[in-house]
Amino acid sequence: MSQVGCVVTHWIVGNEQDKGIPNAQSKNRIRNHMRRYSAFAIAREGARYHTGWERAWKSPEPKKRYDAIILGAGGHGLATAYYLGKNHGIKNVAILEKGWLGGGNTGRNTTIIRSNYLQDPSAAIYEKARSLYETMSQDLNYNVMFSPRGVMMLAQTEHEIRGYERTAHANALQGVATEFISPQRVKELVPIINIHGPRYPVLGALWQPRGGTARHDAVAWGYARACSNMGMDIIQQCEVTGVRRDGDKVIGVDTTKGPIDCDKLGVVVAGHSGVLADMAGFRLPIESVALQALVSEPIKPCMDVVVMANTVHGYMSQSDKGEMVIGGGADGYNNYTQRGSFHHIEETVRALVETFPMISRLKMLRQWGGIVDMTGDRSPIISKTPVENMFINCGWGTGGFKAIPGSGWAMAELMAKGASPLADEFTMWRFGEGKFIDESVAAGVAH
Numbered sequence: 001m002s003q004v005g006c007v008v009t010h011w012i013v014g015n016e017q018d019k020g021i022p023n024a025q026s027k028n029r030i031r032n033h034m035r036r037y038s039a040f041a042i043a044r045e046g047a048r049y050h051t052g053w054e055r056a057w058k059s060p061e062p063k064k065r066y067d068a069i070i071l072g073a074g075g076h077g078l079a080t081a082y083y084l085g086k087n088h089g090i091k092n093v094a095i096l097e098k099g100w101l102g103g104g105n106t107g108r109n110t111t112i113i114r115s116n117y118l119q120d121p122s123a124a125i126y127e128k129a130r131s132l133y134e135t136m137s138q139d140l141n142y143n144v145m146f147s148p149r150g151v152m153m154l155a156q157t158e159h160e161i162r163g164y165e166r167t168a169h170a171n172a173l174q175g176v177a178t179e180f181i182s183p184q185r186v187k188e189l190v191p192i193i194n195i196h197g198p199r200y201p202v203l204g205a206l207w208q209p210r211g212g213t214a215r216h217d218a219v220a221w222g223y224a225r226a227c228s229n230m231g232m233d234i235i236q237q238c239e240v241t242g243v244r245r246d247g248d249k250v251i252g253v254d255t256t257k258g259p260i261d262c263d264k265l266g267v268v269v270a271g272h273s274g275v276l277a278d279m280a281g282f283r284l285p286i287e288s289v290a291l292q293a294l295v296s297e298p299i300k301p302c303m304d305v306v307v308m309a310n311t312v313h314g315y316m317s318q319s320d321k322g323e324m325v326i327g328g329g330a331d332g333y334n335n336y337t338q339r340g341s342f343h344h345i346e347e348t349v350r351a352l353v354e355t356f357p358m359i360s361r362l363k364m365l366r367q368w369g370g371i372v373d374m375t376g377d378r379s380p381i382i383s384k385t386p387v388e389n390m391f392i393n394c395g396w397g398t399g400g401f402k403a404i405p406g407s408g409w410a411m412a413e414l415m416a417k418g419a420s421p422l423a424d425e426f427t428m429w430r431f432g433e434g435k436f437i438d439e440s441v442a443a444g445v446a447h
């Protein structure tokens with residue numbers, strides 16, 4: 001599969017370990033600095049039957065010691081490593097991943113990107129992330145297929161109208177461009193929608209024109225390639241089984257590839273955050289549940305915005321390949337499965353048939369789940385921990401794909417400097433102090 005410019009069209013995770021190998025025929029040449037992807041490179045490789053592509057990232061054996069170790073090669077972990085190198089010059093870094101990179105929630109999500117949150121700290125970090133997405137392809141020299149096609153969240157009750165109007169006013173003060181639009185404008189933007197739904201008619205929507213989608217795998221691959229290019233070690237199939245401490249200070253980790261020492265440890269493992277915290281000897285206010293999604297067979301272009309219907313509970317966008325990408329709900333009980341349960345498919349499809357009657361004629365192709373990490377206030381944790389030099393980034397729950405660059409930026413700054421303006425309010429101690437960042441309207445069932 002060619003990764004040139006990431007013109008890749010298949011959706012969601014595969015389980016190949018060699019996703020980073022652009023061409024099995026290549027001689028696996030590894031150079032210190034990778035060649036830039038460009039139109040010229042495509043032409044050059046075309047002329048020599050694509051035999052010269054390099055691996056997108058190296059797969060080294062772990063060293064004995066690193067300045068920093070990042071646990072979890074999802075989008076947030078890879079972005080943290082990238083900004084540690086790019087913004088703070090810390091490049092003696094390993095990223096340890098128990099499976100394959102991007103194989104967690106990053107490769108399983110429905111890729112909605114928006115920053116229309118209510119509270120100031122949330123709007124700041126999500127808008128930082130959204131703005132970094134705008135230039136990510138150029139920054140990483142990797143086409144992440146960012147598509148700012150616009151995101152709308154339907155208001156289908158009086159309560160939602162009030163909530164979204166309030167958010168639009170808050171966004172205006174925060175410098176986030178959103179507006180509350182009428183049902184007629186909704187219909188203009190989404191001709192296939194039924195605004196006179198049998199249970200809940202569409203009464204308006206919160207509209208963010210610069211929200212959109214990006215290619216999830218490409219985000220992970222682009223960061224991975226850039227990290228590897230900086231000399232960082234991405235070590236897949238390397239599960240962390242213990243956190244080693246000297247008194248209150250972290251000194252390394254135990255892994256399935258042996259012990260590795262480090263000065264600083266960043267834990268970015270989403271649904272497994274509670275497990276890692278347990279290894280280090282503290283507890284996190286996190287619950288892990290399976291969240292699921294599904295895609296239909298591909299069809300001709302019929303909807304060029306993202307629509308979220310939170311009252312009936314379903315959301316939908318159309319991928320570049322033509323599949324309708326559909327998000328459902330989270331299981332009502334804690335679990336570590338990556339499947340999701342059948343009743344959610346039924347509930348989600350019912351909600352969407354009501355909102356978009358034409359999808360009743362579509363076949364659904366695939367369904368999957370990811371383990372999301374939920375906090376009580378539906379806001380993330382980017383924080384120091386009770387263990388010195390150990391940092392944690394988690395709690396992105398059902399909506400962290402959109403935050404990847406902003407989260408990595410803040411986490412890297414926190415690890416490098418001990419504080420970050422973007423992360424200040426997201427400490428793990430806010431739950432004890434009652435300083436919640438309540439985003440249950442923006443993030444409770446939305447993504």
Ligand SMILES: Cc1cc2nc3c(=O)[nH]c(=O)nc-3n(C[C@H](O)[C@H](O)[C@H](O)COP(=O)(O)OP(=O)(O)OC[C@H]3O[C@@H](n4cnc5c(N)ncnc54)[C@H](O)[C@@H]3O)c2cc1C
Nearest residue numbers: 072074075076098104105106109110112240370400401402
């Ligand atoms: C179905 C679904 C739909 C979603 N839709 C959206 C959406 O539309 N928009 C949006 O913004 N967000 C969405 N999300 C949420 C989003 O996917 C996540 O918030 C985000 O991807 C989390 O990224 P991450 O890097 O923190 O975690 P992950 O990508 O899960 O990465 C964590 C990594 O840590 C690794 N790991 C765990 N334990 C260990 C260990 N002991 N040792 C080594 N490695 C370990 C895992 O293998 C994993 O690869 C959705 C999630 C799901 C499941």
